[in-house]
Amino acid sequence: MFRQKKYLKKDPQYVFDFIDQHPFATFVLQGEDLLATHIPILIEGTSEKFRLYGHIAEANEQYKFLKDGIEALLIFHGAQGYVSSSWYKDINISTWDYSAVHVNVKLKLQSREELETNLQNLIQKFEDDQRDPIYYKDLPRDMIEDHLPLITGFWCEPLKVQAIAKLHQGFEKDDVHSVCRHLEERQDLQSSQLSKNIKKEHGTGH
Template sequence: MFIPKYYKVTDFKEITNFINENSFGTLVTIKNEIPIATHIPLLLNQEEEDYFITGHMAYGNPAWRTFEACKEVLVMFQGPHAYISSSWYGHENVPTWNYQAVHVYGKASILDKEELVQDLTLLLEKYEANRENPILWDTLSPELLAAELKGIVGFKIKIREIQASYKMSQNRNEVDYRNIVAQLQNEPNADSHRMAEAMKKREEFRGNKNAAQKEQ
């Protein structure tokens, strides 16, 4: 991914938080020199010093059959994105688009049944645990689970490289930056509002990080 220096993110904790908050990703593999994209919920896991992306897909999906032949696969995570009008600047310029994106590269392999059950258990806990009537692995009937397991394939991707780009008007002066946030909040779509919140959160994160560094 091409990342201008203004937008490159290297803080690992910030990136992992982003992945956990935007975990519906796009897995890209190659079959016969043609890309295959699969859109699926994913989990970020740590095993000792290694990090993995885990998930599952339908048995009929050809993507998992490419894992052995693919040297590496790509997983893309995307956050909010929004059009930025140049009328929001205090000077003449062209419009642009703000976004957050993380690309993960690594070697994929198939989970065995026990690993798949563990991963599905964690996935349900992530999205169900705080609900009034959570549907967790142990609350589902063994018959249903056995039937569903026959129709899916679990996988894990050992992470080799992570690339993160947050294009969020960091190259603008403070007055323009604050005006962009305010204008985004007035836009009639949810993505613009989410980008405004992400820009405010990003500035708070950077402010707290800088303050911590000064104290050291």
């Protein structure tokens, strides 16, 4: 990952929380060529020592290359957006603000029992906020038995972690304020979240 020094994020807790809050990842591994899939990846453990896990369908082209010990790359994406030169007090270069975490990992296939446990965790994480949640235990057993043979779960042991947050560090306060205001005027969720991230980075809001 290309990272200028001023945009580096080295705090392990930042990385852990970022992954937990942005679990829909790009999963990249080497097959006959580079292959990528977009899947939820969850994190467990602590900021100092964690592992990740996910699953893919056996119909996925990546499946035939999935085996113990191979390396893969997980990319977790935060809010991002274009920043126009016209938003600055003085003419400057237009740019793009964003945040991301890359984790190079070694894979280990899960047992059926591990896969089921992790599916329970995955569903619980996202159903807890639903008005009428349906958890793994609520699904018909015959439906589960039909679907389990069609997917494969895997653990991801981190080998290298890199994080970046390019959020207008080094800019004057007036320009940062203007960037946030223009982002909010777009009235879309991603621009709104990016504005919040910039304000938090500069200590001017949450």
